[in-house]
Amino acid sequence: MSDGARILIVEDDSSLSAMLQELFAEEGYQVTLAHDGQRALHLVLTRAFDAVVLDRGLPLLGGLDVLTRWRRSGVSVPVLVLSALGNPADRVEGLDSGAEDYLSKPFDIDELLARVRALLRRHETTATTLTLHDGSTFDPSARQVTRASGETVMLSERESALLEVLARDRNQVFERATLLRLAFPVAEELGVVDTYVHYLRRKMGRGVVETVRGIGYRLGAP
Known part of the structure; x- marks a missing residue:
């Protein structure tokens, strides 16, 4: 279980975001949704999250632009990019923008959950001091x-x-x-x-x- 870790899901597809919200809530996470880049940018700069699942193709402000602004502002929350853009160059671009992990759509639900759990474990280990x-x-x-x-x-x-x-x-x-x-x-x-x-x-x-x-x-x- 997640011990109530706070997860922000940034996804403009309403059906997918609702599915992800239900999925993570069932695992015991505290889930917040954002459906555009500007909202996601504001949320992470003003509230505390343990991890973010971030789509790339967002309205108002693209996912990687949001991620770059978070990192420039000193925000260290771990981010998993979840995107339909899945070739090696896309993954490299996402990781170079500051993401800790990158998963292509369509994705396996068990793999997504496992990657988020690993993300949280790594963050806890490296942030002891x-x-x-x-x-x-x-x-x-x-x-x-x-x-x-x-x-x-x-x-x-x-x-x-x-x-x-x-x-x-x-x-x-x-x-x-x-x-x-x-x-x-x-x-x-x-x-x-x-x-x-x-x-x-x-x-x-x-x-x-x-x-x-x-x-x-x-x-x-x-």
């Missing part, structure tokens, strides 16, 4: 930040949970309600987010978390 904008490294399992100078900063469980959400999507702006849901699932008050932003700033400096007026927070710039 996170790099912050100032060059510090953050180990969520140890709840420890190591500065470039070698100094270490220990975080509480809740401070670590908040920093991990921000650091896994370093350029993404998170609404407070989203941070509450991702970092503090048992909390009920939005003020909890502000409190732990304050605690992180007190331990690591005000710049560790940036306030984006009218929206929420993101990882601070150096």
Whole structure:
């Protein structure tokens, strides 16, 4: 099972997108749909996902253009391109644009599910230590930040949970309600987010978390 991993499916064919939504939901994934490139671009820049299944032939903005913009914005979410364009040159183009995997249509459902599971496993393995904008490294399992100078900063469980959400999507702006849901699932008050932003700033400096007026927070710039 998926343990509730958050999957974005970007597909303009309504019947195929509905089928994929049902398929991934039955496997236990939290599924979000986007039917054009501009919507997909916005969703990934403003919300957290664990993986994206991305069509190439999208209205408004092509799939590979969307992918290139995500990567230029520093978004590291793993992407599987699902496309009718399946010759070797097409696959190379997709991988060179920043995709981690590429599957041609028509596809086998079991293979698609297996590839997404592998994508999630690889991402979890490579993202155990996170790099912050100032060059510090953050180990969520140890709840420890190591500065470039070698100094270490220990975080509480809740401070670590908040920093991990921000650091896994370093350029993404998170609404407070989203941070509450991702970092503090048992909390009920939005003020909890502000409190732990304050605690992180007190331990690591005000710049560790940036306030984006009218929206929420993101990882601070150096």
